[in-house]
Amino acid sequence: MRDTGLYVRVEGKVKKEAQLIAHSLGISLSTIINAFLLELIRKRSVTFNTRTKGKKNKMSNLDIEDFVDDEEFLSSEKEQEKLRVRGG
Numbered sequence: 001m002r003d004t005g006l007y008v009r010v011e012g013k014v015k016k017e018a019q020l021i022a023h024s025l026g027i028s029l030s031t032i033i034n035a036f037l038l039e040l041i042r043k044r045s046v047t048f049n050t051r052t053k054g055k056k057n058k059m060s061n062l063d064i065e066d067f068v069d070d071e072e073f074l075s076s077e078k079e080q081e082k083l084r085v086r087g088g
Contacts, residue, residue, distance in 0.1 A: 006033070018032075
């Protein structure tokens, strides 16, 4: 049962494009985000694929520096979790 909301701030262009893609797949954006969060919990990691079929590899809607900072943050969090699991 879904009993809480999640408010995320994104650029309007990103939201609109994501909604169009989700609609073309026959899935709501909420369902996609929920599935992503469940996968995050299950795998305890995040994978970003920046390549789409038939299109050049570009990250026009993402700030590359933020992306790198997020990867560094996630790596740091993963290392801290390993230490907690080991009791260190």
